[in-house]
Structures are given as C-alpha cells and as structure tokens.
Amino acid sequence: MRVFRSKWLVLFALVVLAATLxxxxxxxxxxxxxxxxxVVKEEVPVIQTQVVEVQKExxxxxxxxxxxxxxxxxxxxxxxxxxxxxxxxxxxxxxTDGITGRVTNQIFEGLVKFDGATTNVVPSLAKSWTTxxxxxVWTFTLQEGVKFHDGTDFNADAVVANFDYWQNxxxxxxxxxxxxxxxxxxxxxxxxxxxxxxxIKSVEAVDPTTVxxxxxxxxxxxxxxxxxxxxxxxxxxxxxANGLESCTKPVGTGPYKFVEWLPNEQVTLVANESxxxxxxxxxxxNVVIRNIPNNSSRLLALSAGEIQxxxxxxxxxxxxLKDDADFNVxxxxxxxxxxxxxxxxxxxxxxxxxxEAFAVAINKSAIVDAFYGGTGMVANQFQxxxxxxxxxxxxxxxxxxxxxxxxxxxAGYPDGISEVTFKGNKxxxxxxxxxxxxxxxxxPKDIATAIAADWAKAGINVSLQTVDWATYLDRRRLGELxxxxxxxxxxxxxxxxxLCYFFCLPExxxxxxxxxxxxxxxxxxxxxxxxxxxxxxERTTLYQEAEQMLxxxxxxxxxxxxxxxxAFTANVEGYVANPTSTEFxxxxxxx
Amino acid sequence: xxxxLIKRVLTVIPVLxxxxxxxxxxxxxxxxxxxxxxxxxxxxxxxVQRIREQLGLNxxxxxxxxxxxxxxxxxxxxxxxxRNESVTGELARxxxxxxELTLAAMLIALVIGIPAGxxxxxxxxxxxxxxxxxxxxxxxxxxxxxLGLMLIFFFSVKLHIFPTGGRMPAGxxxxxxxxxxxxxxxxxxxxxxxxxxxxxxxxxxxxxGTIPMAIIARMTRSAMLESLGNDxxxxxxxxxxxxxxxxxxxxxxxAWLPIITVIGLQVGRLLSGAILTETVFAWPGIGxxxxxxxxxxxxPIVQGVTLFIAILFVMVNLLVDVLYAVVDPRIRFE
Numbered sequence: 001m002r003v004f005r006s007k008w009l010v011l012f013a014l015v016v017l018a019a020t021l022x023x024x025x026x027x028x029x030x031x032x033x034x035x036x037x038x039v040v041k042e043e044v045p046v047i048q049t050q051v052v053e054v055q056k057e058x059x060x061x062x063x064x065x066x067x068x069x070x071x072x073x074x075x076x077x078x079x080x081x082x083x084x085x086x087x088x089x090x091x092x093x094x095x096t097d098g099i100t101g102r103v104t105n106q107i108f109e110g111l112v113k114f115d116g117a118t119t120n121v122v123p124s125l126a127k128s129w130t131t132x133x134x135x136x137v138w139t140f141t142l143q144e145g146v147k148f149h150d151g152t153d154f155n156a157d158a159v160v161a162n163f164d165y166w167q168n169x170x171x172x173x174x175x176x177x178x179x180x181x182x183x184x185x186x187x188x189x190x191x192x193x194x195x196x197x198x199x200i201k202s203v204e205a206v207d208p209t210t211v212x213x214x215x216x217x218x219x220x221x222x223x224x225x226x227x228x229x230x231x232x233x234x235x236x237x238x239x240x241a242n243g244l245e246s247c248t249k250p251v252g253t254g255p256y257k258f259v260e261w262l263p264n265e266q267v268t269l270v271a272n273e274s275x276x277x278x279x280x281x282x283x284x285x286n287v288v289i290r291n292i293p294n295n296s297s298r299l300l301a302l303s304a305g306e307i308q309x310x311x312x313x314x315x316x317x318x319x320x321l322k323d324d325a326d327f328n329v330x331x332x333x334x335x336x337x338x339x340x341x342x343x344x345x346x347x348x349x350x351x352x353x354x355x356e357a358f359a360v361a362i363n364k365s366a367i368v369d370a371f372y373g374g375t376g377m378v379a380n381q382f383q384x385x386x387x388x389x390x391x392x393x394x395x396x397x398x399x400x401x402x403x404x405x406x407x408x409x410x411a412g413y414p415d416g417i418s419e420v421t422f423k424g425n426k427x428x429x430x431x432x433x434x435x436x437x438x439x440x441x442x443x444p445k446d447i448a449t450a451i452a453a454d455w456a457k458a459g460i461n462v463s464l465q466t467v468d469w470a471t472y473l474d475r476r477r478l479g480e481l482x483x484x485x486x487x488x489x490x491x492x493x494x495x496x497x498x499l500c501y502f503f504c505l506p507e508x509x510x511x512x513x514x515x516x517x518x519x520x521x522x523x524x525x526x527x528x529x530x531x532x533x534x535x536x537x538e539r540t541t542l543y544q545e546a547e548q549m550l551x552x553x554x555x556x557x558x559x560x561x562x563x564x565x566x567a568f569t570a571n572v573e574g575y576v577a578n579p580t581s582t583e584f585x586x587x588x589x590x591x
Numbered sequence: 592x593x594x595x596l597i598k599r600v601l602t603v604i605p606v607l608x609x610x611x612x613x614x615x616x617x618x619x620x621x622x623x624x625x626x627x628x629x630x631x632x633x634x635x636x637x638x639v640q641r642i643r644e645q646l647g648l649n650x651x652x653x654x655x656x657x658x659x660x661x662x663x664x665x666x667x668x669x670x671x672x673x674r675n676e677s678v679t680g681e682l683a684r685x686x687x688x689x690x691e692l693t694l695a696a697m698l699i700a701l702v703i704g705i706p707a708g709x710x711x712x713x714x715x716x717x718x719x720x721x722x723x724x725x726x727x728x729x730x731x732x733x734x735x736x737x738l739g740l741m742l743i744f745f746f747s748v749k750l751h752i753f754p755t756g757g758r759m760p761a762g763x764x765x766x767x768x769x770x771x772x773x774x775x776x777x778x779x780x781x782x783x784x785x786x787x788x789x790x791x792x793x794x795x796x797x798x799x800g801t802i803p804m805a806i807i808a809r810m811t812r813s814a815m816l817e818s819l820g821n822d823x824x825x826x827x828x829x830x831x832x833x834x835x836x837x838x839x840x841x842x843x844x845x846a847w848l849p850i851i852t853v854i855g856l857q858v859g860r861l862l863s864g865a866i867l868t869e870t871v872f873a874w875p876g877i878g879x880x881x882x883x884x885x886x887x888x889x890x891p892i893v894q895g896v897t898l899f900i901a902i903l904f905v906m907v908n909l910l911v912d913v914l915y916a917v918v919d920p921r922i923r924f925e
Contacts, residue, residue, distance in 0.1 A: 080761045086883075088674055180675050181646050247675060263676070263684070264875035266761060288761040292873040296740050301755040303748045470888050471621075477636070514636070 076590050078286040079572070082298040082310035086264055086291050089247035092230045093166050094182040098581045101229040103267050103289055106585050107149075108232035108252035111140055111159070111211075112223055116576050117333055119386065119493025121223045125154065125233065125253065126211075135218030135534040142209045146276040148235035149257045156205030161236035163203040163213075169194045176244055189501075190225040190492065218534050221494035228492045229582045255282040255586035266290045269585075282586040283574065302327070302567060308590055309568045309575065315373025315442050318565045322374065326570050331375055331563035334384040335579035337498070338440035338487035340451065340557040343516035346429075346482045347421040353411035355554035360397045361404035361458035367450050368560050371443050375565050379558040381547040382488075382498050386579050388536065389495025389543030394551050404458035416459020422482050431455075431462035432476075432484035436469045439564045440487030447559075448485060479513030493580055495543040500527045503550070518556070523549050599912070603905050610901040611663070614894045615656050625672045625888040646672055659894065668895030673887050678895040682877065686899075687770035688758060689876035692868070693861040695796035700804035700857070705850070708811025712819060713838060723808060730805030739798040739871035746794055753794045756873035760787055795872040799865045803857040810853045814846035821845070847918045855911035862907070863900040 087100040092108055095101065111126035126140040146154040164171050166187045174184070184194070192199040201214045215222070225231070238251035250258045253276065256269040267289045271282035290307060292298040295314055299321075301307045313321070321327045340358070342349040349355060368376040380396035383389050408416060420429045433448035434441060441447055445466070452462050462483065466472065475481055491497050502515055504527050511519035523546050530542035550556065566577055574587040626642035643649050647658075662669060668678035707727070711720040747755040754760065758772050765784050768775045773792070776785035818824065819842055827837045866878040877896055884892035916922045 078762055086674075180670070181642065181672055182675070183642060244675065260764075262875075263674075263681070264880065265757060265759075265873075268764075286762070290757065290761055290873070292756060293879065294870045294873070297743060297756055297871050297873060300740065300743045300748050304743075304751065304755050306747075306755055306761070469886065470625075477639070 080307045082307040084312040090250040091246040106256040110232040155208040186230045224492040224494040318373035332577035333579040334561035335490040336440040357404040357407035363399045384561040391544035391547040418461040614897045669891030696800035699800035704804040704807030708808040711812045712815030727805035727808045799868045814849045818846040859907040
C-alpha cells in the first residue's frame, strides 16, 4: 500500500510535467517547410566542395526534420538583429549611443553620410554642395521629391527647422528636452555649443531645394560632423505634434519606417514603400532589433536561428565562429584605441624616461594575440590606421624588459618603481582598469593583469585596482587615478575627434584633471591649428606631426586597436560594417 | 482576525517609510553620479554640472526626498533619468512579466519539490531518498547562470524545442490588456500565441524554479522527518491508522509551518526579480531593470522599484502569517 501511494505521487508529478511540456507544443507547419527548403538550397555549393562537408549538412537535415517543434524561425522577409541593450530615445539629436543609433540609422537620414566601409563623406539628402573660399559658407542642394514617413515634404524649410531644434535653446522642443534631462551633446561637442556660441552662424532656406549654412569660423571636420548619425532630419510636423514623445515616435525619410518599440524586448521596422532613393530600397521588408543583454545568450539565439545578426561577442567566441561555415563574421574597421594614461601629478611620470620605460616593458603583441580573439591590432599612436591623419612612419619601440630596466636606472630608479609621489604623498603605485568591457579593451581585467606582469619583470610593481564604472569615470574626471586604462571610439572619422578631445588645452593652457593633467602645449597648438583648416592635405601633415610628438614624448601608451566583430547566419548577405558604426540595413538580404 | 490584519497593515507604514529613507540615502551615497554615466568617456565638467542641474540633483537631499515622498503617495514614483519613462508606468508593464515567471517557477518548484520531499522522508534512506536529495543538493548549488545557458544550449540550439529567450517570437504581436502575456493571449482568443507564450516561459521557469524546488524538497523532507519522530505519529500508528492517513493527516499537517515559511520567502525572493534568469533569457522583468538602473545611477528607478519590492515582501509575509493560522488552528492572533 505504501509503495502504491508513492507511485501515485511520482505519477502525478510526471503527468503535470508532461502536461506543461505538451502545452508548449504548437508548431506552425509553414515554418517546417521553410527550414527544409533553406537547407536544401545550401546543399548545392556544399556538394561541390568536399565529402566531409556534405555529411555534416545531411546530419543537419535529419536534425531539423526529426525536431518535434521547430523553432519559430522568422520568414525570409524579416531580418532579426540581436542588440546588446536597449535604445535610449529614438530622437537622434539627443542620443550618443550606438545601440540607439542602430535603430535611428534605418529611419532617418542627414545631408551627407559615410560611404560603405569608409569614413569618406558622400551625398545623402543633399545631392551636392559648394564651399566659399574662406570655408565659411556651405551651400547644399537637396534631393527633390523626398517625403517624410508622415507624408510631409522634406525641403530646405525642414532642414532649417531641424537645425533650429538642435541649436536654439529657446526652441520649445529643445527646451522641453533639456528640462526633461536630455542633452544635445553631439551638437554641442561638434559645433562648439548652442545659440551664438555655436560655430554655426545661420542656416537659411534659399529656395525649397537650397540650404545655405554660414559658419563663424572655418571648421575642418564640418562635413564629417554632418555625416554623424545624430544630425539627421525628423519631420518638423511630427516633431511639433509629438513633442517629447518623439522619443517613441520617430518620423524620418529613411528606407525603413518605425512600427513599434516594446521596451526591453524589441524594436520593429518596416520597409518604406515610397522611399525616394529607388535604387536603394530596403531589400528585406521587415527588421526586428531584439534586446538580448547577455553575450552568451545572444550567441545561442544566433545558433538557434532566432536572430540572423548580432554584435557583442566574447573574443573566444569570435575565433570559434570564424571557422564555422554556418556563420559569417564581419570585422568592423578599427575606429577604437585603448590606452594607458599617466597622471602627471605623479612626480615620477613627469620624467619622459620613466614613461618610456613603462611603454617598452609592455608586450603589446602578446596582449593583442591573447585577448582580442583575432580582431585586435597593436597600436603605436592614437588614431587607428583607417583614419586619414594616421602617421604611417611611426615605428613602435620594441618590447624589451632590459631596456625598460635601463631606462628606469637612468632616470634614477635602479631598483624599479613600486611607490610613487602622488599629489605630494608617497603611495604604492596603483594601476586602474575598467570594470566593464569596451570595444577597445574587451577584457580589461585580463589585459591589466598581463600588463602588470610585464611591468613586474622590469621592476615596476603595481597594485591592480578597479571600481564600478560610474565611479571609475568620476575619479578619472577628477584626476584621482595615478595610472589608468581607458580608450576612445571615434565619432565622425575625423582625426580631430580623436586627438583634440584629449590633447587640446583650454585657452589659458591649464592642464585638465580629466586627462591626468596632461599638458603638452606644443601638441595642443598643432592640433588647434589643424582644426581650423579645411584643406585635408595640410591637416594630414599636422595630425601626423602631432602623433609623432606624442610618440616621442610617450605622452600616453597606446596599446591596441580593435575591429569589433559582427556575426551573421550564413544566409545573410549585404551587411556593410562602417568604422563609425553608422550601418544601414537596406542592403541586407536574408536568403 | 480582522483586527489583527488592520494592526499588521498599520505596522507596515513605518517599515516602508524607513525603507524609503534608507534607499533614498544609500543610492545617493554611492559614488559616481547619473550625469557621468550618461556621458561616459565623453564627460566634461561643464556637461556634468549642466545635467546635474537639469535633473535636480543639486537640490539638498532632504528636499529631493520630500518631493519623492509626496509624489510616491500619489502613486507617482518619478521619471527615469535615462529614458524619461514613468517609473510607475514601467512597473505596471514589467512587473506582470516577473509575476508570470515567478508563478511558473514556483509551480514547478512546488509540484516537484513537495512530493519529492514527502517521499524522501517517508522512505528515508531508500534509493529514492538518496537520489532526490543528491539532485536537490545539486539544484541548490547550481549556478543559475550556467544552468540557464545549458538549458538554452540543449533545448533551443540542439533540440529546437524551446526558444532561447524573450516572451514572444520576434514577429508575433499581441495587443497588451493586462500585460500578462498568458492572460492577454487568452483574452484575445489567440491560442497559437498562447502556446508560443508558454513555450517562451518554459526554460526560464525551469531555470528559476530549480533552486526553490531543491530548497522546498529539502525543507519538506526535514520538516516531515521531525514530525515523523513525534509522539502523535507513534500514537496514530498505534491506533492502527493507515499509513496514508498518518502521513497526510498527522505528519504533513504538522510539517506545513516551516514549509510555508520557506515557500513564502522563495516567492518574495523571486518576485523581487530574478536578475540572472532575466538576463540570460532576455526576460523583460523588474530584476534586470533594477540592476541596469543601479549601474546607470538612475535614482528614480532604483528608489521606486526598491520601495515597490519592499511593499511586496511585506505583503508576502503578511500572507504567510495568515496562512499559518489557516494550517495551524492553534495559532490565533487575538
């Protein structure tokens, strides 16, 4: 009897479990068909290659057919991209992050854009432009017959209205955005501020297809700035009607129209049937951008075929995916540099020999090989090679522990350095690494550990430190970190955006706490001069000169560039990765 | 009973006030501020100052607190710093996702955990007992993150039985009514969508239910064992009652109290958000939301959600206390 009872209990548990599982089955028959067709298609090229490969594919067919409930795979008319996080606000001028940019890039367009995989500027909503000789007046001729998704016309007045929204602090919507805690950060950063403080003096509609922008001073990176993902046009009618809700109701001119945004889940877009650029209509009718925060889960979703593209991979996964025929890995051209920064309030670091010793003691190529999954490159200067201001003549110092020891001895530290004088106090030397993965340092902790180990061999003993990201940035801003890791991802493909942000000093040449009190007036002057010029050849010379100066004085140690990897299922074609991450889905085909 | 309930509810007020003050203060004591996180590597002093000003972070803390409290009493928990969304509105949207997940996980935990615990106790030392306790020990010590990824790997990537994450397939859309997807799909009479919602719920519920299941099984077993050794059990046996009657009417009845306590704690814990499970399965609940808000120093979300969780815990505790009286007639509140 006792046995009988317990059997009933087990049976009950099993029945409930089975019922739960059974309730979960609801396969859509069309889906099965589609998956099979897809595999058969793939079979053709496979047979042409090798027997081993064919076996692999045959196994796959069996697996799919036997499957009791096939994954609800999307039809081929939808491209699902797995994002690392949640968009902030779909009103481009108030954002700064790439996760939001990935969505807005599909909906909005600006006057100009970056071409394919380069940072070259090409026409977008402006079909051509001219510049006055003094570089102050830019006249843009607009495309004709362009309509916003709400059916209103895109014309010179719309351009003027958008610039007013970005620049004029009295503009009602600008004001409302600022009061709600938003900032027009990129406008401020790229165009020198708002209202009269801005480098943009006026934006006028000459006629419906001609816009004249007058500057207060020539600006070298002006066109590159305009090509950035945030300077794109919203329908003025929609902006006025939606106010702050523009964040969730984006209306642009782009190849995709906004459908809906389910917070923390996904954003859905649909092809714009009346897109003006008929040669570049969206090739896939629907786009879904899903938020899958965990890197491993996102990769598994790609493996399961639930998403067809993704960003944000652990370096170890990149290596594995590269060799797998079911996936395509695309490397985004490097636009990012990780560095080790000295705080010049550490007395020892004011000696260039000490800084050089720190630099030669690091085995950069070993670090790049070990921690970047094959996507990294050794850096010897701040700009990545893809930028036109890059100095190809700089030859990096070779990694040499003995040379480092000798340099330290020459500088008066024959026993190495373990303690430093920081802000007047003798303290153990701390080396700070970021608590979060960034494109330029995918595994900050591992990289920091490797650097510290290299240094230890040269007699430099550091204690590794970190703290949560917000605090890290705060302490760095206040100049409290004696020696730290950080990096930069370029915004607009212009060398100014890499160099001047860090190394241009304010007018009175006081060093900034934020940059560890770096104060090289000569470098700063060269960079400021370059920013005022519009001739690219002249600017190139100056940026190369600045890089050489930074290298010679070891102002900072530039460790690595990274080419952030994107992964796609093998049936995805046409994705073009751009160094600035302004990437457009209209060319994507899911076979 | 009514008087007791009223008294209990009244004592909740100072608890919640205390919680709100603590949370409000602690959030602001953590170094690093929201303006800086928003700006990242690009933060300049001027930007940070300007944003702090806009967000009202330069006001004295007590003033900020009074504003928060005044609004909270009206049901308005403020507006998030990063996304301008209403915290109350977002809670209404996200909490149902957490509740669905919690209930599904608890269902699995109870349906398997309690019978397993009872059986183990009744057949102490048997192969079943040792097996189930070994499994539950594994369950308790399993890193949920790893378990989640393994479940996805086998059931989604290899077997294609369940999806890897989310609440619904990417292309499927059900107009929200209650924000409980399972209920909404039924209200719409959309059975395929209901099936999809269940399929999406399965893996996260199993991952999340594993630890409570193990804990409940172990607690049930030990409570039962204690009860089995008591005089009344011996007496019941001596009276010649059937084994089944002894176990259900005497042993189990007396073992319920600690089991209910554990269940209550587990429910409270799960309701406050299963951060890891929600992250691995891209589940849009409140746990992940809270953690992201803490990293972003999004004060309104952190304080609003924490306060809400505190209220939940208090409610669950209250419910557990009431249940005590139901299962144990000796407990009276007068």
